[in-house]
Amino acid sequence: MSQKLEQLSKNQQIVLNLIEKAKGPLKAYSILYNVQKKGIKAPLQVYRALEKLIKIGKIHKIESKNAFIACNNSECEISNATAFSICDNCEHVKEIKNAKLSKYLSNFHDNSGMKFKKYNLEFFGLCKNCKLKQ
């Protein structure tokens, strides 16, 4: 039964495979072009797969880039606590795994006492490589 829950449909698997073997985040229409040989023909097919993959935590959306990246963080299986570093120069994106950070943010509550079920954090700067080249 638990195996069923992890069973991906055909389109979902195709899209996930592509995203997982990519070096960085992929955009929806770039995904579409790359899976057309596999029989996926329309944007909706891609978006529906993405929606499901996000929901189950296999991928994340990088909101500032409208792009999708595979989850590499075993701690965020339910996809409710995500943090990324994004290079302003080369656009390299990396998911941040940091227990302190995620603990800090998961426990954060604002002045009104509102607590949160989910957060997404995007950091911007220059990655090591790009900093050296400056």
Add this chain to the structure above:
Amino acid sequence: MSQKLEQLSKNQQIVLNLIEKAKGPLKAYSILYNVQKKGIKAPLQVYRALEKLIKIGKIHKIESKNAFIACNNSECEISNATAFSICDNCEHVKEIKNAKLSKYLSNFHDNSGMKFKKYNLEFFGLCKNCKLKQ
């Protein structure tokens, strides 16, 4: 001279006025419809104003909603450290002012030692009102 720097152009002022008097974030095309009586006719005129207003920190973009909100935080004048709470139910958005949080995030560096010039954090949950109604 410093006054010149803060001087907004006509279109920028029109767009900013609208966003500032709004109760929540506005979408670009909703802004467009609402400023057409003021003579702004095309999306680009809106997007250009938005771009400038973001750059100088007068407004922020809520990335997960593709919407724009006035800055209410004197501490983020350069718009490089933003945090928001977003209600999943009523979509109410509020900028979070919290010195500890911003200090924590501004000083954060990842495992590789990469430091960041900018971050954007979006929290999701139920606001007080919506929590009560459940």
Add this chain to the structure above:
DNA sequence: TTATAAAATGTTATATTATAACAAACGTTA
């Protein structure tokens, strides 16, 4: 004050991102 550079404007067209609506097939479970 004039030239010149930088910023802003106006405009048309188009690119990019995402969803609506509907019909059909599939997989699971009662």
Add this chain to the structure above:
DNA sequence: TAACGTTTGTTATAATATAACATTTTATAA
């Protein structure tokens, strides 16, 4: 097998954002 939820396929369209180019306004400084 009947019923349900999920996934698929498909066409059309909505929503978001930028390219390219010509012109005008504003700031700077020679």
